[in-house]
Amino acid sequence: MIYKNFVKRVIDFLLSLSAIIILSPxxxxxxxxxxxxxxxxxFFLQQRPGYKEKTFNLIKFRTMSNAKDSNGNLLSNEVRLNKYGRIxxxxxxxxxxxxxxxxxxxxSIVGPRPLLPEYIPYYTEEEHHRHDVRPGLTGLAQVNGRNAISSWEERFxxxxxxxxxxxxxxxxxIIIKTALKVVKRSDILVGSTVVVGRLDDIRNNNNK
Structure with missing residues (x-):
């Protein structure tokens, strides 16, 4: 409990600060x-639920452009995901x-990946406990299949x-396994390929 409630946060702070400085170029x-x-x-910002389901702004590098059609509507994900974004x-x-x-x-560096806020109402009572820790940059699900895991139940x-x-x-x-997967570029799906689908859509359909 000491590691989970205190030491882990100290390590996260020190390692993230060091990485930001080292990777500045x-x-x-x-x-x-x-x-x-x-x-x-x-940059791309999006609200995600974190510890105790409190939302925060997740920040990433944008991988899709804001290209629109003649009517001002965003083009499909496949079109907006350019070569740079794929890389x-x-x-x-x-x-x-x-x-x-x-x-x-x-x-945190390690923890369940932060998902979309609209998924929260579709969690089972047990699944809500994934928010008992801070969400992570990587996690146990990511080193056991990453985006290629075939069901939400398996991820959870x-x-x-x-x-x-x-x-x-x-x-x-988990950190060591993540580094190896990144180097090997394994279990990564790029583009519009979706194995699992949206949680809300799947569970709404299951309840029909």
Missing amino acids: IWIILIVLGSIAMKGNP LRSTSLDELPELFNILLGNM AYDLEYVNNCSFLLDIQ
């Missing part, structure tokens, strides 16, 4: 390239700004397993 390059590729703001996603570089979320205490099972077994050793194991 990459930050500058990606901000410039992103501004050009996206023709404007290179960011395949290398996980789009996730780098989340280091600031970790520094501020909205997130990994999230709850992490919440119930959170420890320094487990975090180290």
Whole structure:
């Protein structure tokens, strides 16, 4: 409990601050390239539920442009996801700004990935416990299939397993496995390919 409630946060703060400083040259390059590729703001902000389901602004590098049709409507995701965005996603570089979320205490290095706020009403009573810890940059589900996991139930099972077994050793194991997956670019789906689908759509259909 000491690690989960105190030590983990100290480690998150120190490691995220160090990473932000060390990676500052990459930050500058990606901000410039992103501004050009996206023709404007290179950052993407979106509300996500965090610890105890309190929402925060998740920050990432944008991977889709704001290209619109003649009527002013956004084009499809496949069209707006340009080559630059695909590279960011395949290398996980789009996730780098989340280091600031970790520094501020909205997130942790390891924990259940933050999902959309509109999914919360569709959780089971047990699934709400995935928010008993801060959401993570990576997590147990990500090193056991990442985006290729075929069901929400499987993802949530990994999230709850992490919440119930959170420890320094487990975090180290997840970080090492994540680094290997990023280097190998394994279990990463880029573009409009969706294996699981939206949680609200799936559970609404199941209740019909």
